[in-house]
Amino acid sequence: MSRVGKNPVVIPDKVKVTMHDSVLEVEGPKGKLNLEISPKIRIEIKGKEILVKRLDNHRNSRSIHGLTRTIIANTITGVAVGFVKTLEVNGMGYRTQTKDNLLNLILGYSHPIQFPIPEGIEIKVDKNQIEVSGYDKQKVGEIAAKIRRFRPPEPYKGKGIKYVDEKIIRKVGKVGAAGGKTK
Secondary structure, eight states: OOTTTTSOEEOOTTOEEEEETTEEEEEOSSOEEEEEOOTTEEEEEETTEEEEEESSOOHHHHHHHHHHHHHHHHHHHHHHTOEEEEEEEESTTOEEEEETTEEEEEOSSSSOEEEEOOTTEEEEEETTEEEEEESOHHHHHHHHHHHHHTSOOOTTTOOEEEETTOOOOOOOOOOOTTTTOOO
16 A cells, blocks of 8 residues: 555645545635546545545556545645745846736846746746746746746856756866966
8 A cells, every 4th residue: 555645635724625526625724726537546635634545456547546646635725824935046147026916027038938827827937936836836937947047057157947946967168278287
C-alpha cells in the first residue's frame, strides 16, 4: 500500500468539501476548486478527514493512489491558506512594476515586457522581488516559471530572474592576458 496514499487528509474548519459523482468540490476563504477523481480511486469523507482508497491493486491504480491524495491535500491547503512563489530580479537597470492587470518588466531588451496577470493569481512587486500568490498550486508555479523564462539567470554575473531560494552555480569569467599562468 502507498505510504503517502494511506494517510488521511485533514479538513480545516473553514473549508467545505463535497463529492458529486467523480468530482471533488473544495471551497474555502481563498476560493473554490473542483478536482476530477479517477474511477480507480474511491474517496471517503468521514467527519474532518478524507480517506483515499484504491479499488484494485493494478500498477496504474497504485501509481495514482498517492498522487491523488497529495493533489487533494494541496487543493485543501490552497483554498484555506494559499501558495506563494517569490522571484528575485537581479541586474543593472532591470525594473518591475504592476499596473492595472499587467506586470511590466524592463529586463534589458529593446522593449518592455507586459505580462497579463491571470484570474486567480495575485502579483505583488517590492523593489527587486516579485511575489506570485494564489490558491491553485499548479497555476502559481506555472506563472512563476513563465515570468522566470523572460530572463533566466546567467552563470557569470547572476543577472536575470531567479527564485529566492534558488542557488545559481557561478562560472569563472575570462582570465586576463597572462593566460592564468603565474611566475
